[in-house]
Amino acid sequence: MSRPRSAHMADLKGKGICYEEDDEPIQLTDQGDSPTIRDYKLSLIGKVLNPKKQSVVKLIQTMPAQWEMQDKITANDLGNGKFLLNFATEEDLQSVLRQGPFHYNFCMFVLVRWEPVVHDEYPWIIPFWVEITGIPLHLWTIGNLKNIGKRLGHIDTVELSAGRMLIDVDTRRPLTFKRKIASPEGDEALCPTKVTPLAVQGERSNVFSRRE
CATH class of the missing domain: 3.30.70 (Alpha-Beta Plaits)
Structure with a gap:
């Protein structure tokens, strides 16, 4: 038996949604060696440890120049104090990693090789x-x-x-x-x-x- 059109429209507008189960985790699927994982194999993921003193936007503008790689790195602000640095070659990526531990504006920040980790605090x-x-x-x-x-x-x-x-x-x-x-x-x-x-x-x- 089909539902009345009015009930269907109520669901679309949010009036028929059961909010008691909103905290139920949404199950994601793993595609193994997906193109996304391959795309980020030459990426470093970072996180600031003192958000009050460290601006991610300014950090990803400043650090590549400090490493003399401003033309070899593309950067993305991931939100929540995290960022991604993308490299064209393994040699360039390793040359940056060897310069750690890292600091910006007199505070440390985390910078590690990107991995497919699901955790709010990653990387740490x-x-x-x-x-x-x-x-x-x-x-x-x-x-x-x-x-x-x-x-x-x-x-x-x-x-x-x-x-x-x-x-x-x-x-x-x-x-x-x-x-x-x-x-x-x-x-x-x-x-x-x-x-x-x-x-x-x-x-x-x-x-x-x-x-x-």
Whole structure:
């Protein structure tokens, strides 16, 4: 039995919609290796960490010029403090990534390779070389370095001789680069860490510290 035309028109005007189920998630489909995924394989996605001080529009105008790639990057403002940087070659993309961690207007921002991730807070990871100091020589082991590193984030690489680790830091968590350590005898000491940019590994940077 067909519905009266008046009822159909009421639905079109929104008068017959049941709003109780509006919070039900709309199921999306995954097409696997879709053209969209291939289109963004040479893209970086970024997010500002201090929206009050960082304008996305000004950032995507300023940073390509700072990297001397203003003619090689196209940028899109994605809203909600996020943006997309598109490259023509893998070489150009990697040359920018190697200059991280990144900051604009004296505040850090996240910039990572685009992935098909569905999450309101994505992206949130910043990789750092973290140099460890203050550990007694007889306790200088990979195991102890890892115990310290995992309190800072996810450990990618450990270089024992250099006393440093490549760590993926979660920007959603409160950040501190000073940790207390305790010896097997229970003696405590402060273990400061130093953050090193990925490309300039001899240069020190503390611009990401949110608290001491």
